[in-house]
Amino acid sequence: MAKIGFIGLGNMGAPMARNLLKAGHAVQVYDMSPTAQRAVEADGATGCALHTDVARDAEVIISMLPAGDHVRSVMTGEDGLFAKAPRGCLFIDCSTIDVSTARDMESQAAEAGHLMVDAPVSGGVGGATAGTLTFMVGGSDQAFARAQPILEVMGKTIVHAGGPGNGQAAKICNNMLLGISMIGTCEAFALAEELGLDAQRLFDIASKSSGQCWSMTSYCPVPGPVPTSPANRDYQAGFTAQMMLKDLKLAVEAAARVGAPVPLGSAAAQLYSVFVGLGSAGVDFSGIIRMLKGEK
Numbered sequence: 247m248a249k250i251g252f253i254g255l256g257n258m259g260a261p262m263a264r265n266l267l268k269a270g271h272a273v274q275v276y277d278m279s280p281t282a283q284r285a286v287e288a289d290g291a292t293g294c295a296l297h298t299d300v301a302r303d304a305e306v307i308i309s310m311l312p313a314g315d316h317v318r319s320v321m322t323g324e325d326g327l328f329a330k331a332p333r334g335c336l337f338i339d340c341s342t343i344d345v346s347t348a349r350d351m352e353s354q355a356a357e358a359g360h361l362m363v364d365a366p367v368s369g370g371v372g373g374a375t376a377g378t379l380t381f382m383v384g385g386s387d388q389a390f391a392r393a394q395p396i397l398e399v400m401g402k403t404i405v406h407a408g409g410p411g412n413g414q415a416a417k418i419c420n421n422m423l424l425g426i427s428m429i430g431t432c433e434a435f436a437l438a439e440e441l442g443l444d445a446q447r448l449f450d451i452a453s454k455s456s457g458q459c460w461s462m463t464s465y466c467p468v469p470g471p472v473p474t475s476p477a478n479r480d481y482q483a484g485f486t487a488q489m490m491l492k493d494l495k496l497a498v499e500a501a502a503r504v505g506a507p508v509p510l511g512s513a514a515a516q517l518y519s520v521f522v523g524l525g526s527a528g529v530d531f532s533g534i535i536r537m538l539k540g541e542k
């Protein structure tokens with residue numbers, strides 16, 4: 247069993263750390279929120295007074311933080327985890343962050359004599375709790391081989407997406423497509439309503455035709471056709487509009503850096519920005535259909 251440091255015990259990090267504990271790993275944890283930290287200590291983790299304490303004798307350090315700046319601030323500098331961890335430590339950053347920061351972090355980890363992978367997730371809090379997350383992993387073959395058995399404790403599908411930063415690249419490309427396809431699906435159902443076409447009929451036809459996509463068949467934005475979708479529970483998240491906006495912004499920023507045209511990704515980011523601005527940050531991202539129908 248490994249000695250694992252874990253930093254960032256929010257909605258995702260806490261259940262992930264609990265699954266490591268359940269599998270018998272020794273987990274030392276830190277969160278800047280004492281309440282969040284105490285909740286995981288109560289399940290058997292060793293609490294740390296400082297973020298650098300998670301590095302003490304650690305073989306693996308996992309981070310699950312809000313954004314790139316948070317990751318940079320805990321990893322780098324004289325008081326950062328790269329400087330404090332025992333040489334040869336494996337860093338697994340599961341946060342969703344920008345590709346360029348992820349690549350810079352991997353290179354600074356290597357300079358300090360460590361291995362690092364970026365391993366953003368899909369599957370949400372439900373997947374984190376059940377240990378069924380999908381991890382999209384960027385890093386060397388050696389780093390991936392060491393990370394895989396640890397990630398398998400917290401997830402079901404572990405995919406090596408290529409070199410450093412490619413996990414984040416996979417995540418934002420996927421979520422940009424998801425944001426675009428959700429808006430397209432919402433527009434189709436809103437138009438159908440105006441044209442007098444029943445939502446269930448459109449679903450029955452389009453889910454077996456060329457317009458078929460996950461946003462429709464697994465996460466339909468109108469109540470009825472897919473009983474498990476958030477549309478059936480007043481768009482309770484799920485995956486919030488705020489999170490979709492975060493990922494779309496990361497995609498648009500990454501595209502601008504490399505000069506890749508993403509006109510639909512940009513439009514999706516703008517629409518979600520308006521939706522969030524209307525007070526819908528915590529609403530499920532499929533709830534954007536209400537705004538597109540002029541209801542909000």
Ligand code: NAD
Pocket residue numbers: 253254255256257258259276277278279282297310311312313316319320340341342343367368369370371484485489492
């Ligand atoms: P969260 O806000 O619930 O948790 C983040 C935690 O990090 C908080 O407890 C906060 O106190 C802690 N933190 C922030 N800065 C810190 C620091 N410097 N040192 C120590 N702790 C610090 O967020 P979350 O929902 O758990 O998401 C974490 C990451 O996972 C994000 O990058 C998010 O985009 C990604 N993600 C979330 C979901 C989801 O459904 N929640 C799904 C996929 C990916």
